[in-house]
Amino acid sequence: MxxxxxxxxxxxxxxxxxxxxxxxxxxxxxxxxxxxxxxxxxxxxxxxxxxxxxxxxxxxxxxxxxxxxxxxxxxxxxxxxxxxxKAGDHSRDASPKVSPGASPKSSPKKSHAKTNGSEEQANAHVVIVGGGYAGIAIARKLQGKINFTLIDPKEYFHHHIGALRSAVRTDFAKKTFIPYDATFGKRFKQGRVKDVNTSDRTIILETGETMSYTHLVLATGCTGPFPGRVDDTITAEEAISRYNNLAEQIETADKIVIVGGGVAGIELTGEILSAHKNKNVTVIHAHQHLINDDVLPGMRTKLQEKLARYGVTFILDERVKNLEEVATSVSKPTTVKTDAGTEVSADLVIRCTGVKPNTAVFANNLGGKLDDSGRIKVNELFEVTGLEHVYAIGGCNDVAEVKMPRHSTAQGELLADNIGRKLDHKEMKPHTQGQLMxxxxxxxxxxxxxxxxxxxxxxxxxxxxxxxxxxxxxxxxxxxxxxxx
Structure with a gap:
């Protein structure tokens, strides 16, 4: 240069x-x-x-x-x-993480199959469960190289990075739902996985259909409340209708309470005030600082300063105690109460907290492979602890880095390369965590x-x-x- x-x-x-x-x-x-x-x-x-x-x-x-x-x-x-x-800041720790029972990081596994790499590649079938950011990343990288099937309950990829703008602009929601079949064709299978048999290397769908694999990739991501996420049981048309309805609710509400000051809560606040500058918005966050501890203090300060110019009220280090009693994403006069005794009146309450790993289906058949938060335990090669040819990437695994699309994409692309290396009898490259962007x-x-x-x-x-x-x-x-x- x-x-x-x-x-x-x-x-x-x-x-x-x-x-x-x-x-x-x-x-x-x-x-x-x-x-x-x-x-x-x-x-x-x-x-x-x-x-x-x-x-x-x-x-x-x-x-x-x-x-x-x-x-x-x-x-x-x-x-x-x-x-x-910072001490305890795993997102900047370049040392790869080892889960209990995982393979040692100093000696990534090598393939010892007797057939040559080209034969193995021809016979390989990678089954990818979950079509989020990690799932489409590995599928796109494998496309044209190694046989795979991508399985997801929805017929579309939900680009949830853009979901919050859909809550204020009725023309935007349709741009966040991208059909799988136009990209992956017959490599995409719409369905819901019911069971995994790692001994026989098969997965079972709710329809009873079974599918064999040589390599299984779990990329089920996370679940969370609307509008940040959508229920995987609804169609794209139904989801778009929900977003358009919420946009109307936001337009008519005067006092809006956002529960959660993480990325989703802050971005939604910004979208609302960008479209409706005179709204009275209050953000209630259960922690002392906005976003999370992985970002620098200067970033949190700058975000808070920008939103404060619009008159946003921040209530930090207080948890909403009547959240289950409050109607969310529906325009209805209510009072939000915190555990510190604070009460905030609102015309509309929107929940932007409660994201968790989407791994409930694996609780029985993976047993001790999940940690206390429900994330799948993996080593530095994304191999599920104690299992061969089974991997977990993205929001559903326990890699100690911020769960975000950029990281999920990087994990998917690395695993695609590593599966190719494994089939060619080459050493797989371990995942290392870079600095947070x-x-x-x-x-x-x-x-x-x-x-x-x-x-x-x-x-x-x-x-x-x-x-x-x-x-x-x-x-x-x-x-x-x-x-x-």
Whole structure:
């Protein structure tokens, strides 16, 4: 990558900035668009200057493409120092995690089959249970290389990153439901797994149909409340109708209470206030800090400051005690009560808490393979503890990293590669946890990101995520389909 001194260019404008004061500039010269970060301004949280990052992009490159490349380059730049490691912060721990009874990390397993790799690949059948972010990632990576079947109860992939915008925009929900069959054809099987027989290497569907596998991948993800998630028993049309109904409820409500100040709660608050600036919104969070302990304090502060400008009230470190008695996602006057005695009147209460691993179906046949929270125990190769040729990836496993689509996708892609390596008698590569990158949208034009210890404001977050919440990326680049209008 070329390294052009800042003084050689005359910036045409400044757009947004890092929280530390670094400014972004677009420079047009001849037939190229040059996007760079000034060396003297970009500093990490410890006050150390980072060398200039310069990208040269062909004319016609979209702003989104330029920003994507820029962030990827920052992530890989060796001179960008990360924030200090916090004790107990597993998301930044580069040491792979070992579950009780798992294989030692120092010696990943090798295949000892007698047949050659090409024969094994021809005879392989990978069954993937669950078509969320991890499931479609491994399926897309295997497509055209190794035989697989993707099983999911729904006929569609729900792009739930965009779900919360669907709660305020009636034209958006249809863009978050992507049909499986158009991407995977006969490799997709709509159905619900009822049982797993690891001895016979078969799975049984609720219909009674059995299916044999050589490798089984459990990618069932997590379940959670609407509107962040949808029930897997309803059709896409029914789900869209629910979102449109909620959008109408939000439009008519004056006082809205969001229960949960994690990513979903904060993003929904941002979407509501972006569409309806005069709403009275209160966020009640059971913990002392917003989001979670994995993000830097500066990110939480910036998010809270941005939402406070809209008049959002935050009630932290208090738990709603009458949540089961309160009607959620339905416009109805009610009073929300916390365990600290706080009472908040509301026209509409929306629940954004209670996400848990979707592993209930495995409780009997996997027995001791689940931890106390219901997550499937795996080693650094995603192998389920004590089982051969059975893997768990994404939100349903116990890997100690933030459960988010980016990590689920990375796990799915790595496992696809590793299954290929195993079939070719090559050593499988263990999963290692990188540094946390998180982007939180606050409506289509605002947000905050944490990238390798740097806190970025609305400019980069808008073009990376907020603008369309990765809708075009998942329709066109991942699922290879056209986005509906």
């Amino acid at each position: 070329d390294d052009f001194p800042t003084k050689r260019f005359n910036p045409t404008g400044s757009y947004g900035c890092f929280s530390s004061g670094g400014a972004f500039h677009f420079i047009y010269r001849g037939d190229s668009c040059r996007f760079f970060i000034s060396q003297r301004l970009l500093m990490n949280p410890r006050g150390v200057c980072v060398p200039s990052v310069v990208l040269v992009c062909a004319t016609g490159s979209s702003v989104l493409d330029v920003v994507d490349h820029m962030v990827d380059d920052v992530l890989s730049h060796p001179s960008v120092s990360s924030a200090p490691h 998180m982007e939180i949208s606050l409506g289509p034009n605002s947000g905050v990101s944490q990238v390798k210890g740097l806190i970025l404001g609305s400019f980069l977050t808008k073009y990376r995520k907020s603008k369309d919440l990765f809708v075009h990326r998942f329709w066109k680049k991942v699922m290879k389909q056209e986005v509906p209008h």
